[in-house]
Amino acid sequence: MDNVISVIIVDDHPLVLNGLQFILRNSKAINLKGCFISALDALEFLAIETVDVVLMDINMPDMNGIDATLAIKKKHPATHVVAISNLNEASVADRMLQSGASGYLLKNIAANELIQAIHDIDNDQKVVSKEMQFAMEDRQKEIPVVTPREKEVLGLLAEGKTTPEIADLLFISKLTVETHRRNLLQKFNVSNAASLIHKATEMKFI
Known part of the structure; x- marks a missing residue:
């Protein structure tokens, strides 16, 4: 059959692998070419085999799904990668799609929906x-409004600058810097500088 879609699964959870294998092997329109618990093993396989669609987990011990997707798309741009994950975090989905993935599916997806998704992605x-x-x-609705000065403070915090150093660099008082820090923590709904930098980076403010 010319319209058979070749697929591999990359997931380090045996139960998930077994379930996905069962679903895909019961579809005549899909050729399951391999299952891998290691992203690096999958990359080695793709170096010698052509695959239409890769079902990719996010959290794996050797290489996360985002980095694996970047590697696949760089070497095999015609291969479609779709995340299939338990993580329902918008920031993770954003990063996966930005890395070149063609989709982001949750593992609670129904069998018929998964098959249809693979066909859609192949198209x-x-x-x-x-x-x-x-x-x-x-998440888009929750993006905070940051002033130009707050963005300057945020960038310097990300560089590891202290309050006195930021005050000197921006020619403002330490009290003003602390006010900006406090406002940023409130706007990003976090409790410390590390979380602030992490969330601001995910939202592309840094």
């Missing part, structure tokens, strides 16, 4: 689970 469509679409839309 160059983007596919994102409805639950993730809602999470990503909600």
